[in-house]
Amino acid sequence: MGLEFVSDFVFRISDLNFQVLMKTTINKLSECVGQEAELSGWVYHSRHSGKVAFIVLRDGTGLCQCVIEKGKVADDVFEQLIRLGQESSLVIAGVVRAEPRSPGGYELAVTAAQIICPTQDYPITPKEHGTEFLMKNRHLHLRSQRPWCIGRIRHTVIDAIRRFFNDNGFTLVDTPIFTAAAGEGEQTLFEVDYFGKPMFLSQTGQLYLECAAMSFGKVYCFGPTFRAEKSKTRRHLTEFWMVEPEVAYIDLAGLLELAENFVSGIVRRVLKDNRAELEALGADIATLEKIAPPFYRLTYTEAAQILTSERTVKFMAGQLETFKMQKTAIEKQIGDIEAAEKAGGLKQWQKDKNTKLLIDLRAELAELEIKIENNPRHAQLAAEFKWGKDLGGSDETIISLMHDKPVFVTHYPRAAKAFYMKTDRGNRKVVENFDLLASQGFGEIIGGSVREDDYQSLLDRIGEEGYKPEDYAWYLDLRKYGSVPHGGFGLGVERTVAWITGERHIRQCIAFPRMMDNVCI
RNA sequence: UCCCCGAUAGCUCAAUUGGUAGAGCGGGCGGCUGUUAACCGCCAGGUCGUAGGUUCGAGCCCUACUCGGGGAGCCA
Numbered sequence: 001m002g003l004e005f006v007s008d009f010v011f012r013i014s015d016l017n018f019q020v021l022m023k024t025t026i027n028k029l030s031e032c033v034g035q036e037a038e039l040s041g042w043v044y045h046s047r048h049s050g051k052v053a054f055i056v057l058r059d060g061t062g063l064c065q066c067v068i069e070k071g072k073v074a075d076d077v078f079e080q081l082i083r084l085g086q087e088s089s090l091v092i093a094g095v096v097r098a099e100p101r102s103p104g105g106y107e108l109a110v111t112a113a114q115i116i117c118p119t120q121d122y123p124i125t126p127k128e129h130g131t132e133f134l135m136k137n138r139h140l141h142l143r144s145q146r147p148w149c150i151g152r153i154r155h156t157v158i159d160a161i162r163r164f165f166n167d168n169g170f171t172l173v174d175t176p177i178f179t180a181a182a183g184e185g186e187q188t189l190f191e192v193d194y195f196g197k198p199m200f201l202s203q204t205g206q207l208y209l210e211c212a213a214m215s216f217g218k219v220y221c222f223g224p225t226f227r228a229e230k231s232k233t234r235r236h237l238t239e240f241w242m243v244e245p246e247v248a249y250i251d252l253a254g255l256l257e258l259a260e261n262f263v264s265g266i267v268r269r270v271l272k273d274n275r276a277e278l279e280a281l282g283a284d285i286a287t288l289e290k291i292a293p294p295f296y297r298l299t300y301t302e303a304a305q306i307l308t309s310e311r312t313v314k315f316m317a318g319q320l321e322t323f324k325m326q327k328t329a330i331e332k333q334i335g336d337i338e339a340a341e342k343a344g345g346l347k348q349w350q351k352d353k354n355t356k357l358l359i360d361l362r363a364e365l366a367e368l369e370i371k372i373e374n375n376p377r378h379a380q381l382a383a384e385f386k387w388g389k390d391l392g393g394s395d396e397t398i399i400s401l402m403h404d405k406p407v408f409v410t411h412y413p414r415a416a417k418a419f420y421m422k423t424d425r426g427n428r429k430v431v432e433n434f435d436l437l438a439s440q441g442f443g444e445i446i447g448g449s450v451r452e453d454d455y456q457s458l459l460d461r462i463g464e465e466g467y468k469p470e471d472y473a474w475y476l477d478l479r480k481y482g483s484v485p486h487g488g489f490g491l492g493v494e495r496t497v498a499w500i501t502g503e504r505h506i507r508q509c510i511a512f513p514r515m516m517d518n519v520c521i
Numbered sequence: 522u523c524c525c526c527g528a529u530a531g532c533u534c535a536a537u538u539g540g541u542a543g544a545g546c547g548g549g550c551g552g553c554u555g556u557u558a559a560c561c562g563c564c565a566g567g568u569c570g571u572a573g574g575u576u577c578g579a580g581c582c583c584u585a586c587u588c589g590g591g592g593a594g595c596c597a
Binding site: 045047048049050051052053054056065067069070085086099101102103120121122123124125126127128129130131132133135188203204225227229230231232233234235236240242358359366367370373374377390392393435443444445446447490492495517518 | 522526528531532533534545546547548552553554555556557558559560588589590591592593594595596597
């Protein structure tokens, strides 16, 4: 829409001494108190009562209340401004002053404004919306506060990741996204037609990174990852972002140390740069503040012992008891509200509040019912856990719920893990690998290992898996020419953001999510 | 791949046992000098997901389909 469309609404900024104004952004208003400043943004919401109107402006850096008083601006300006719908775009100028009642702590006493694009009927209102509606309107939903807060935190997480590796002597190596099929896990790869030949979208850069580590010593790659698994859960995307460091001359203890410093550093940066966003999202800041090395370290065997122990039986029973008590409490709350509604005599605003409350309570109740339903199955799965199986999602959840900081689980059975992981020197049945389970039941955010650096052992493992050695010729070469102990890990960005923000669904942690059954826009 | 739930106004949801489809928000108009998801009054807004069936009568019951949500499994 060009300016022609809105020409009726435009009044010239140049007529109003705009040349003396400072162009600024909402996050810098504290530097402009007492001065006239100009902001460019969108109407987040607005109200007016008689001779005073309030526009809460959104400019991408924050929210600011703009006060328009009749008499202090021209009457026709006032009339035009109070008619602006949500998400109308405008340039607005006024005197900056501190005001605790404004969202960001500062407000603008408006002296002039230029309407860029007036808007009516913006689909996303300040009220409740369902997931389907918001995902179909994801192009607009990104402007709302919650996606904005999560997007800002995601940005910090990614910046912290890059900074951590760049400051610690790592070289960035971009690994390919088109990859040839190489035995492993083909059913989970997306196939593409590459000039008539099948190629696959990358699900890890690791094998390529190992080559690069032998050149640069410490390397990392950071890019999109594609998994064609038919997993329809809140923890899965088909396209997600993963960062993978790989280090020459490192052992398992070194990797764990690297990983815990890395994750702690990310959390610290978010706490420093995005405290307001964390608060707005209702994240568990107290728990995040405890995230610091050392993390807990368990071997797989110890984890298996915990899962089959009396402790887990009691823990699961305790959880079930808690869930049931919470359920009873919520049911009572719902009953009370319904009784009050039936009794009548409520003001409209009280009814509104109750309606909203009931929606929340019923959602919470549904969540609890699922937990109550799943608890016995998960308890049974844990109790029947046999050494040799991979840890299931519910097993990881149980272990992580028992700890207030992230937990490393190391030394998984060799048979349950990938061929390239190094067999443990002391125990031939396990590999030198680790998963990092985020606290509070968020599950795995990192998986990594020391790599098999011995030529013959790697060749044997490739044979055991039924792969063809010729498919791995270049990978085997790394073990022929100056092989060294080395290893690395991969961290899922969206899972990390979900864990830090307390967001229960991973799809909210990427701008345009791709899931098995749904690709938003 | 399997299981459960849902689809009613632009949005979020009601509608008793099968008996004339309702509220809030959003939109429009009017009122209010500091509001914070403001408030008060009025107005407009519907082929109840689609197709069949049962019935005097279906938003409600039955069958199939479509779309969405949640869970299991599998995985990171």
